[in-house]
Amino acid sequence: MTQSTQTQNTYFNLTCDGIGFLNRPRTVKTKKGEYFACTIQASRGDANDKTRFDLRVVGNEAKSLFAQLLEDFPALTSTNFRDHPTVVVGFRAGDIVAMTFETTDRQTGEKIQTPTIDGRLLKFKFIKVNGELWYTEKSADTASTEA
Secondary structure, rough: OOOOOOOOOOOOOEEEEEEEEEEEEEEEEOOOOOEEEEEEEEEEEOOOOOEEEEEEEOOOOHHHHHHHHHHHOOHHHHHOHOOOOOOEEEEEEEEEEEEEEEEEOOOOOEEEEEEEEEEEEEEEEEEOOOEEEEEEOOOHHHHHHOE
């Protein structure tokens, strides 16, 4: 009788769900290929506080929705920010980690450290463009009652 031992990898998955404004949607080109990325200014608390998320779009459905959003609203990638439509998203992010990066204060010109949450955009729960619902996720409850 032989006893087999299976090694099982264990890991921890840190995710968060939020609602915020989608900013800086872009395609990032690297030597290994290209990927979608964006910044989301997520709302938190009751005093209209915001937290910045710098996210790489990795979920398959999120990638296709992101590509369709850029195709339907080409002004999102315009360098003139006044032309951008307002995009509010419900999202899920994973592999999040707190980071800082150096920026220049627009008023004083001095260097400042800007906090951000770096991570991966796993999925969109909804997308609203200029107040109009553009996409909403089918919930598990809705899908099971339709079946």
